[in-house]
Amino acid sequence: xxxxxxxxxxxxxxxxxxxxxxxxxxxxxxxxxxxxxxxxxxxxxxxxxxxxxxxxxxxxxxxxxxxxxxxxxxxxxxxxxxxxxxxxxxxxxxxxxxxxxxxxxxxxxxxxxxxxxxxxxxxxxxxxxxxxxxxxxxxxxxxxxxxxxxxxxxxxxxxxxxxxxxxxxxxxxxxxxxxxxxxxxxxxxxxxxxxxxxxxxxxxxxxxxxxxxxxxxxxxxxxxxxxxxxxxxxxxxxxxxxxxxxxxxxxxxxxxxxxxxxxxxxxxxxxxxxxxxxxxxxxxxxxxxxxxxxxxxxxxxxxxxxxxxxxxxxxxxxxxxxxxxxxxxxxxxxxxxxxxxxxxxxxxxxxxxxxxxxxxxxxxxxxxxxxxxxxxxxxxxxxxxxxxxxxxxxxxxxxxxxxxxxxxxxxxxxxxxxxxxxxxxxxxxxxxxxxxxxxxxxxxxxxxxxxxxxxxxxxxxxxxxxxxxxxxxxxxxxxxx
Amino acid sequence: xxxxxxxxxxxxxxxxxxxxxxxxxxxxxxxxxxxxxxxxxxxxxxxxxxxxxxxxxxxxxxxxxxxxxxxxxxxxxxxxxxxxxxxxxxxxxxxxxxxxxxxxxxxxxxxxxxxxxxxxxxxxxxxxxxxxxxxxxxxxxxxxxxxxxxxxxxxxxxxxxxxxxxxxxxxxxxxxxxxxxxxxxxxxxxxxxxxxxxxxxxxxxxxxxxxxxxxxxxxxxxxxxxxxxxxxxxxxxxxxxxxxxxxxxxxxxxxxxxxxxxxxxxxxxxxxxxxxxxxxxxxxxxxxxxxxxxxxxxxxxxxxxxxxxxxxxxxxxxxxxxxxxxxxxxxxxxxxxxxxxxxxxxxxxxxxxxxxxxxxxxxxxxxxxxxxxxxxxxxxxxxxxxxxxxxxxxxxxxxxxxxxxxxxxxxxxxxxxxxxxxxxxxxxxxxxxxxxxxxxxxxxxxxxxxxxxxxxxxxxxxxxxxxxxxxxxxxxxxxxx
Numbered sequence: 001x002x003x004x005x006x007x008x009x010x011x012x013x014x015x016x017x018x019x020x021x022x023x024x025x026x027x028x029x030x031x032x033x034x035x036x037x038x039x040x041x042x043x044x045x046x047x048x049x050x051x052x053x054x055x056x057x058x059x060x061x062x063x064x065x066x067x068x069x070x071x072x073x074x075x076x077x078x079x080x081x082x083x084x085x086x087x088x089x090x091x092x093x094x095x096x097x098x099x100x101x102x103x104x105x106x107x108x109x110x111x112x113x114x115x116x117x118x119x120x121x122x123x124x125x126x127x128x129x130x131x132x133x134x135x136x137x138x139x140x141x142x143x144x145x146x147x148x149x150x151x152x153x154x155x156x157x158x159x160x161x162x163x164x165x166x167x168x169x170x171x172x173x174x175x176x177x178x179x180x181x182x183x184x185x186x187x188x189x190x191x192x193x194x195x196x197x198x199x200x201x202x203x204x205x206x207x208x209x210x211x212x213x214x215x216x217x218x219x220x221x222x223x224x225x226x227x228x229x230x231x232x233x234x235x236x237x238x239x240x241x242x243x244x245x246x247x248x249x250x251x252x253x254x255x256x257x258x259x260x261x262x263x264x265x266x267x268x269x270x271x272x273x274x275x276x277x278x279x280x281x282x283x284x285x286x287x288x289x290x291x292x293x294x295x296x297x298x299x300x301x302x303x304x305x306x307x308x309x310x311x312x313x314x315x316x317x318x319x320x321x322x323x324x325x326x327x328x329x330x331x332x333x334x335x336x337x338x339x340x341x342x343x344x345x346x347x348x349x350x351x352x353x354x355x356x357x358x359x360x361x362x363x364x365x366x367x368x369x370x371x372x373x374x375x376x377x378x379x380x381x382x383x384x385x386x387x388x389x390x391x392x393x394x395x396x397x398x399x400x401x402x403x404x405x406x407x408x409x410x411x412x413x414x415x416x417x418x419x420x421x422x423x424x425x426x427x428x429x430x431x432x433x434x435x436x437x438x439x440x441x442x443x444x445x446x447x448x449x450x451x452x453x454x455x456x457x458x459x460x461x462x463x464x465x466x467x468x469x470x471x472x473x474x475x476x477x478x479x480x481x
Numbered sequence: 482x483x484x485x486x487x488x489x490x491x492x493x494x495x496x497x498x499x500x501x502x503x504x505x506x507x508x509x510x511x512x513x514x515x516x517x518x519x520x521x522x523x524x525x526x527x528x529x530x531x532x533x534x535x536x537x538x539x540x541x542x543x544x545x546x547x548x549x550x551x552x553x554x555x556x557x558x559x560x561x562x563x564x565x566x567x568x569x570x571x572x573x574x575x576x577x578x579x580x581x582x583x584x585x586x587x588x589x590x591x592x593x594x595x596x597x598x599x600x601x602x603x604x605x606x607x608x609x610x611x612x613x614x615x616x617x618x619x620x621x622x623x624x625x626x627x628x629x630x631x632x633x634x635x636x637x638x639x640x641x642x643x644x645x646x647x648x649x650x651x652x653x654x655x656x657x658x659x660x661x662x663x664x665x666x667x668x669x670x671x672x673x674x675x676x677x678x679x680x681x682x683x684x685x686x687x688x689x690x691x692x693x694x695x696x697x698x699x700x701x702x703x704x705x706x707x708x709x710x711x712x713x714x715x716x717x718x719x720x721x722x723x724x725x726x727x728x729x730x731x732x733x734x735x736x737x738x739x740x741x742x743x744x745x746x747x748x749x750x751x752x753x754x755x756x757x758x759x760x761x762x763x764x765x766x767x768x769x770x771x772x773x774x775x776x777x778x779x780x781x782x783x784x785x786x787x788x789x790x791x792x793x794x795x796x797x798x799x800x801x802x803x804x805x806x807x808x809x810x811x812x813x814x815x816x817x818x819x820x821x822x823x824x825x826x827x828x829x830x831x832x833x834x835x836x837x838x839x840x841x842x843x844x845x846x847x848x849x850x851x852x853x854x855x856x857x858x859x860x861x862x863x864x865x866x867x868x869x870x871x872x873x874x875x876x877x878x879x880x881x882x883x884x885x886x887x888x889x890x891x892x893x894x895x896x897x898x899x900x901x902x903x904x905x906x907x908x909x910x911x912x913x914x915x916x917x918x919x920x921x922x923x924x925x926x927x928x929x930x931x932x933x934x935x936x937x938x939x940x941x942x943x944x945x946x947x948x949x950x951x952x953x954x955x956x957x958x959x960x961x962x
Contacts, residue, residue, distance in 0.1 A: 002724055004724055004726060004763050005631045005637075005693035005694050005724075005725070005726045005763070006627075006630065006631065006726050006763045006765075006787075006790050006791075006794050007791060007794065008791060008793035008794050008797065010633075010693075011630050011631075011633075011794060011797060012629065012630055012631065012632060012633045012656075013633065015629065015630050015797055015800075015801055016797060018800060018801060018804070020800055020803050020804050022803070022806075023587055023800075023803035023806075031586075042578075045584060045806070047579065047583050047584045048579075048582075048583075049579035049580055049582035049583040050578050050579035050583040050584070051579070052579070053579075055580065055581075055582045057551065060548050060549045060551075061549055063548050063549075064545040064546070064548040064549035064552070065545070067541050067544050067545040067548060067811075068541045068542055068544075068545035070538065070541075071545070071561055074561055076557070076560045076561055077561065079557045079560060079561075080552055080555055080557055080558065080560075080561055096779070097523075097531045098528065098530035098531035098532070098533075098779070099530055099536065099779070100777075100779050100780060101529075101530035101536045101775075101776060101777045101778060101779050101780060102528050102529075102530040102531040102778060102779045103526060103528045103531070103778045103779055104779060105512070106504055137618050137781065137805070137809060138805060138806065140804065140805040140806060141805055144804070144805065146487075148493065148496065148655070149487065149492050149493055149496050150486045150487065150492075150493065151493060152491075152492075152493045152494065156486075167804060170804045171804060174629070174801070174804070212486035212491075213486050243483055243485055243486075244486070245485060245486045245487050282485050282486070282487045284487075294582075295582060296581075296582045297582060297583055297584045297806070297807075298577070298579070298580070298581050298582050298583045298584055298585060298807065298809065298810035298811075299581060299582060299809060299810065299811065300618065300807070300808070300809035300810075306487075309487050310487075310488060310489060312489035313487050313488065313489050313492060316489065316492060316496055316497060319496075319499060319501055319504075320496060320499060320655070322501050322503070322504035323499070323501050323621065323625070323648060323651045323652060323655070324618070324619060324621040324622055324625065325504075325526070325619065325621060325778070326778075326779065326781070327781070328618060328779065328780060328781035328809045328811075328812060329779035329780065329781075330548075330779075330780065330809075330811055331809060
């Protein structure tokens with residue numbers, strides 16, 4: 001018999017082309033080792049609760065009550081739940097048509113989308129239209145949906161930062177488009193140079209590719225930099241000149257670990273710039289309940305907001321959302337709670353502030369411990385994590401190590417990360433999974449291990465790295481800085 | 482300035498081609514009317530809780546506790562939750578790595594997948610491998626993922642029943658494949674004639690299309706028929722001969738309203754047939770927490786099980802799942818609870834049985850009330866809903882109505898359903914959204930309105946239909962039967 005449709009050889013080639021290192025070779029090996037009983041520290045993905053971060057109490061109380069609405073009629077409910085959680089649960093249940101078990105509108109519950117719009121307005125100082133906000137099963141699903149609308153074939157290019165979070169490269173491959181890289185400058189704190197963007201577009205054009213969209217990740221993943229307002233203005237001007245849709249991945253907007261460059265949204269900068277840009281540049285911004293001090297990854301909640309997208313396109317996006325009927329409803333409630341948290345005077349306010357501040361301040365300290373830990377190794381250099389949840393140190397690998405990797409049939413940073421995993425249980429992602437300049441090697445780790453474990457983890461890393469260097473250093477050559 | 486990437490004219494053409502009537506013109510108009518204050522009965526989509534079906538208590542108690550695990554340490558927890566719900570919550574929390582807020586493995590929590598495998602083994606009498614079961618955000622997402630792997634371009638065809646649930650037509654359009662229809666026989670209780678399948682394949686081939694897969698929906702949506710074992714054997718033999726992957730949409734397997742043809746899974750029939758079929762025919766089966774007596778649509782939980790799919794393909798599907806990191810975790814717990822419900826002797830067993838039986842028995846009665854109601858109209862004929870959640874009556878439209886529709890720029894059944902909506906608030910889906918033979922018209926409604934409302938709804942339908950006929954009947958011609 002001939003090949004069958006689900007035999008490997010006859011699969012959709014775009015599916016086969018996809019690469020997704022965050023759950024790639026390293027993760028698979030780590031999972032195997034875990035099965036064999038080895039203790040693994042999963043720092044391959046920004047998954048705070050998996051590393052012991054406690055969920056915020058208030059939103060969990062509210063969603064628990066929404067899941068069990070019959071408790072609201074129980075005279076004992078006040079023994080387990082505070083009154084403001086009970087009131088909030090009622091507030092959200094009223095917005096649904098049938099509770100958490102009913103499909104919502106495919107764009108999400110109107111009342112929650114209104115709360116998101118109000119949040120955006122408070123944040124940016126410009127009104128936001130709930131009709132242009134769609135709730136999604138996590139931000140990734142939103143990104144995939146928008147790219148699906150944009151990409152018509154391999155002649156369509158999307159500018160993506162390198163290094164980048166591989167959601168973008170994977171999705172562009174899956175939909176058969178072309179990734180057009182622009183490089184972030186490691187030596188300039190992973191800054192974005194707009195002159196390079198023009199070059200990237202020109203280069204793509206010379207290959208017959210029409211660049212249609214640009215992705216920014218702010219704060220950066222895996223690079224952790226925060227874009228300045230001036231930089232965002234340049235980017236928006238560039239998108240205007242080149243007629244590009246800007247996709248603003250702003251999922252780490254609450255994860256800021258320095259005071260010089262607070263988060264500023266692409267939308268605010270665009271509105272500040274005024275016409276013609278403010279009513280011409282097409283922008284889609286993404287947010288999530290998975291990051292910030294929430295870390296509610298497993299709930300899969302997100303939204304995207306569209307700016308300057310014409311109604312007919314919004315209708316098309318709505319239609320595509322409808323094929324899978326609705327984003328999951330519990331996560332929509334989490335989104336409502338995230339954009340509309342307890343206020344001063346509410347019973348749960350103090351606890352909420354204490355918990356959320358505790359998480360953010362600890363993350364800030366952990367970012368510092370990790371950066372310093374990496375920089376204390378003679379062959380490692382690491383920019384400070386200004387925002388997001390990752391550290392992305394450059395590992396200078398000796399020639400002997402690169403040769404050994406080659407012999408083992410591995411990319412050098414994969415080789416290094418595998419050895420690190422086997423020796424220490426630390427599960428990272430090799431820099432090659434994100435893209436990096438030729439001959440330079442990195443790894444990405446989250447800054448999420450518990451703060452009290454952090455010194456031991458960094459010591460374990462340093463010990464491994466020292467031994468690795470001892471084994472492979474040839475006192476002659478390094479990979480270039 | 483030229484067109485921008487998200488201007489309608491420059492969108493991905495496949496996106497524009499998608500049609501999805503379940504949330505189409507009728508639904509949009511119904512939503513408008515609702516905003517204007519009109520009472521709408523949303524029977525356009527199988528969304529039981531939206532029409533007043535109460536969620537089962539036990540699973541909601543368990544998931545509420547999983548959302549608020551701190552309650553498990555509260556000495557008062559027993560005042561609100563039964564002991565077996567507390568034990569189950571602990572059972573599932575132990576399976577997660579970080580509770581509901583942590584991403585699970587992209588295929589779903591291993592422990593839940595094991596419970597699904599055990600359920601399948603109990604149901605079919607053949608062992609099932611958890612490694613070949615992937616949990617998904619609802620069954621639709623699983624179907625989309627598998628079709629994405631299969632479809633390489635418009636030369637790839639997928640056999641889809643007509644009438645069909647438009648998830649299939651929409652997804653095939655979105656991925657740029659070709660839908661190859663096979664017609665269900667309304668006069669034979671929506672039966673499937675295998676001879677027609679051969680014809681469909683031959684016809685597709687003559688157009689240069691390679692048919693690669695076949696979809697069956699059993700019990701049928703929108704048609705409600707249950708496939709017999711003999712019929713399933715013929716289908717599987719046909720797939721074997723033609724080298725087709727069979728996609729078995731079995732989401733309504735618990736919704737059976739007659740005793741002659743109980744549900745039997747495609748997988749059981751395949752295994753019963755033995756080699757060479759049982760180890761050759763590629764089969765992917767889909768299931769969900771949204772249907773049955775659960776109706777937990779808003780949670781978005783589903784799974785697919787793969788049979789005879791080679792490991793390299795499974796790896797590719799795993800990779801694609803990983804791009805969006807993990808299905809939502811709360812719904813994974815619902816899935817665990819669905820396949821592993823309370824057992825005799827458990828504290829919550831009696832309540833669980835009472836609730837679930839109550840729902841199923843009422844659905845069975847409602848299926849009968851609705852069929853009879855439709856058949857009591859002189860120009861309506863309707864097969865009995867043997868399973869699933871829908872009634873799909875044929876409406877014989879007079880020529881004058883067809884002409885009036887034409888004048889209004891509407892497909893005749895859309896015209897009829899819009900008038901029905903405006904007159905009665907009943908929101909249905911026109912048969913044209915599912916596909917039907919030329920010149921024959923239907924509508925789909927769910928059988929989900931509350932049982933006590935059903936007589937009034939059917940009376941309201943009959944009154945509308947009588948008046949419609951009075952207005953348009955010309956005593957000369959009908960659309961053909």
